[in-house]
Amino acid sequence: MKLISGTALALFFSTTSVLAAGDGTCAKGKTLTEGTLTIATGNPAYYPWVMNDAPESGEGFEAAVAYAIADKMGFSQDKVTWVRTSFDEAIQPGAKNFDINMQQYSITPEREEMVDFSLPYYTSAMAVLTTQNVVDSGAEATLDGLKALKWGAVATTTAIPMLSDVIQPSDAPLLYNDNADVNAAIMAGQIDAALYDLPTALYLSAVVVENGALLGQFPPGQSESPDQFGILMEDGKLLKECVDAAISELTESGELAAIEAQWLSKATGVPVIE
Amino acid sequence: MSETPLRNNPVEHPASTPTRREVYEAGVRRRSNRIALISTVSVLLAIVVLVPLAPGWEAVQRAFFNGRVFAATFPGLLEAFFLNVMIFAWSAPLIAISGLAIALCRDTRAPALFPLRLFGIAYTDIFRGLPVVLVIYIVGFGIPGLGLPRPWNSPYIWGTLALVLVYSAYVAEVIRSGIDSIHQSQRSAAASLGLSDQDTMRFVVLPQAIRNVVPANMNLFIALQKDVALLSFIGPVEIFRQAGVYKSLYANFTPYVGAALIFLALTIPATRYADYLMNKQNRARS
Amino acid sequence: MAKLSLRRVRKRFGEHEVCKGIDLDVAEGEMVCLIGASGSGKSTLLRCMNLLEPIDDGVIWLDGTDISEPGLDPQPVRQQIGIVFQSYNLFPHMTAAENVMLAPRRVRRLSREELRPRVAKLFSRFGLGDRMEHYPDQLSGGQQQRVAIIRALAMEPQIMLFDEITSALDPELVGEVLDVLRDLRKQGMTMVLATHEMGFARELADKICFLDAGRILEQGPPDVLFASPREPRTKAFLSRVL
Numbered sequence A: 001m002k003l004i005s006g007t008a009l010a011l012f013f014s015t016t017s018v019l020a021a022g023d024g025t026c027a028k029g030k031t032l033t034e035g036t037l038t039i040a041t042g043n044p045a046y047y048p049w050v051m052n053d054a055p056e057s058g059e060g061f062e063a064a065v066a067y068a069i070a071d072k073m074g075f076s077q078d079k080v081t082w083v084r085t086s087f088d089e090a091i092q093p094g095a096k097n098f099d100i101n102m103q104q105y106s107i108t109p110e111r112e113e114m115v116d117f118s119l120p121y122y123t124s125a126m127a128v129l130t131t132q133n134v135v136d137s138g139a140e141a142t143l144d145g146l147k148a149l150k151w152g153a154v155a156t157t158t159a160i161p162m163l164s165d166v167i168q169p170s171d172a173p174l175l176y177n178d179n180a181d182v183n184a185a186i187m188a189g190q191i192d193a194a195l196y197d198l199p200t201a202l203y204l205s206a207v208v209v210e211n212g213a214l215l216g217q218f219p220p221g222q223s224e225s226p227d228q229f230g231i232l233m234e235d236g237k238l239l240k241e242c243v244d245a246a247i248s249e250l251t252e253s254g255e256l257a258a259i260e261a262q263w264l265s266k267a268t269g270v271p272v273i274e
Numbered sequence B: 001m002s003e004t005p006l007r008n009n010p011v012e013h014p015a016s017t018p019t020r021r022e023v024y025e026a027g028v029r030r031r032s033n034r035i036a037l038i039s040t041v042s043v044l045l046a047i048v049v050l051v052p053l054a055p056g057w058e059a060v061q062r063a064f065f066n067g068r069v070f071a072a073t074f075p076g077l078l079e080a081f082f083l084n085v086m087i088f089a090w091s092a093p094l095i096a097i098s099g100l101a102i103a104l105c106r107d108t109r110a111p112a113l114f115p116l117r118l119f120g121i122a123y124t125d126i127f128r129g130l131p132v133v134l135v136i137y138i139v140g141f142g143i144p145g146l147g148l149p150r151p152w153n154s155p156y157i158w159g160t161l162a163l164v165l166v167y168s169a170y171v172a173e174v175i176r177s178g179i180d181s182i183h184q185s186q187r188s189a190a191a192s193l194g195l196s197d198q199d200t201m202r203f204v205v206l207p208q209a210i211r212n213v214v215p216a217n218m219n220l221f222i223a224l225q226k227d228v229a230l231l232s233f234i235g236p237v238e239i240f241r242q243a244g245v246y247k248s249l250y251a252n253f254t255p256y257v258g259a260a261l262i263f264l265a266l267t268i269p270a271t272r273y274a275d276y277l278m279n280k281q282n283r284a285r286s
Numbered sequence C: 001m002a003k004l005s006l007r008r009v010r011k012r013f014g015e016h017e018v019c020k021g022i023d024l025d026v027a028e029g030e031m032v033c034l035i036g037a038s039g040s041g042k043s044t045l046l047r048c049m050n051l052l053e054p055i056d057d058g059v060i061w062l063d064g065t066d067i068s069e070p071g072l073d074p075q076p077v078r079q080q081i082g083i084v085f086q087s088y089n090l091f092p093h094m095t096a097a098e099n100v101m102l103a104p105r106r107v108r109r110l111s112r113e114e115l116r117p118r119v120a121k122l123f124s125r126f127g128l129g130d131r132m133e134h135y136p137d138q139l140s141g142g143q144q145q146r147v148a149i150i151r152a153l154a155m156e157p158q159i160m161l162f163d164e165i166t167s168a169l170d171p172e173l174v175g176e177v178l179d180v181l182r183d184l185r186k187q188g189m190t191m192v193l194a195t196h197e198m199g200f201a202r203e204l205a206d207k208i209c210f211l212d213a214g215r216i217l218e219q220g221p222p223d224v225l226f227a228s229p230r231e232p233r234t235k236a237f238l239s240r241v242l
């Protein structure tokens, strides 16, 4: 008994102390290529998560967080390589071409059965993207008002359980492959509103969707299971400890908050849906 | 052929003893049945035993053949499949009608109707040359984007139109090949009786042509049943999309396997039936 | 005046001239037999007579009317000149009775009810009273050929053309079809036959025409032509087939 707890304690100390030192020994022997960290992002990667689809620049929220985490794990900027994957590639069984995968993956218990998620690096509000026309025709940011809308969403996002569990629209929602298709459906008047994480919704309404508007947001604090983004890793890989330690450190030091402040616009003025 | 020995039921014909030939054929049949059984069982055994020995099997099993995920998602998939069936049910008759109309356009001979013929040719060339998904995107998002009011901008309406546009081109070609397959002598016989061209087509050529191409069209409609899933690109949550949603919720591919099973449950019998019709027709021709 | 007259009728398929100026008169109630080697143009000539093939030159008169005028609607002519083909050409997806009734229904606008008794009478006259509801593939060759004859007769044509209607039949079935022709002959039907049945031609024909390479080389009553052909080619042909 004493022996076991002693070993556990020793193990605990060894990991934390190594990480705190930040000399990169935690990830030693655990990456695809020794000495480099391979990070996957989307294809393409979208604003504001990655600027100009160029994660190597470190610009954009996720790109910046990725380099910060890599740094904490002991990989300098030139020891980070980027690859692109789809969601399907990220979850398929077999050898992966990345060490960590970062593209606004929401952490859910169901997904955690299949893959490993890091601690959350961002907690997002869900927001309702719509057009000025819909707002002008009297759409209201109340649950009842939302139920009456014709809804759309990207099929691979956690917006769908939110739609079916919280909003429960009277018409079955229409689902799409990506943001561009949702946008096309809004343009064609086939849907009134779409559910997105707040940063994406802000970006789409400001830049992509003609006459776009945000009807309201569901702040993370209110929702029972807030939409939290985690870094995806192959299930059972030992890298999780290192990544988690790095994220904890960034959170505690306030670095993460600073990156967020730099890249994600403050969601001021978006009404809260009760 | 093979049923003759079965009909020689000893209870019905107590007096009849099998002939030398029948005894020999029964022996051959028993032997080939035994060989077929042994080889089938050994192939199955090899699959069942060897595949799980592969190093990645456990991960594959967890990602594709996950009982828990299957149980959780299968009812939802079945429900979504109902939408596929509905879309199919209203598309198929429209496709049959417009396919026939286009086939007839292509077959017009009167010079005044030349534009119609040109249209038929252009139509089949264009729509057989385009991927279905592309047409679904262009028609499903494009036409409603012109500013149609609800419910006239519904993806169901325009998605269906896209399917009808593409598939009626194929059906038209099949029907036209059926029309071409009717021997000139049938037209001659009808003409010699004083029947007009239209009556000849309607009463003599078309009924035979359509009967001839039923199996080929069956295959097209089986393909249609699968392509209904492409409507999911413009919004409708049919089985393929629903499986995708489950896949992303559970980070697991098992829902796709479930969807595949549902598709197969429908398409395998339909394919078998089409093959049966085709064989029957080939036998009748020879 | 002849019922049907052909003058200088020419027909070519591409470079190949199949009828090279045919002159022929068929009187009312007459039976004319066309004989000749395979490829001599018998079928083509028959098809020209009821306008299934447009002729390139010459004239065809039916009851003194020029029916070969280019641009003329062929349908009314075809209703008056029936044709029966070597290969029956029944419509396989219809019963025998439907085969027979289709043209009268569509062209003469008669209802099935009006047609039934007449058609039934025709069937039983040709020994097919119990075969009306059979499909062509349920009938023997001889029966099919008789249905084809009934189908042409149902339009009540004034002239019947027969194109080697027995050559696809087994010998024992030939008789039943020839009986039908005897019967029609007795009724006074005007007929033109392309045939290889020399015995039958000799027995019933009023006139035999020997076709050779697109020309009527020799014509005359059967006893004259068969007994003492003038042309050496006719002689050669007859010695081969008789």
Ligand SMILES: Nc1ncnc2c1ncn2[C@@H]1O[C@H](COP(=O)(O)OP(=O)(O)OP(=O)(O)O)[C@@H](O)[C@H]1O
Pocket: C013, C016, C018, C036, C037, C038, C039, C040, C041, C042, C043, C044, C045, C164
């Ligand atoms: N539609 C057509 N196109 C081209 N050539 C044709 C056509 N119909 C017939 N011919 C040609 O015309 C010639 C005469 O053919 P036709 O069928 O009239 O001969 P036939 O005397 O009836 O021969 P058979 O005794 O074999 O029936 C043949 O050389 C044939 O190849």
Ligand SMILES: [Mg+2]
Pocket: C042, C043, C044, C163, C164, C194
């Ligand atoms: Mg012939």
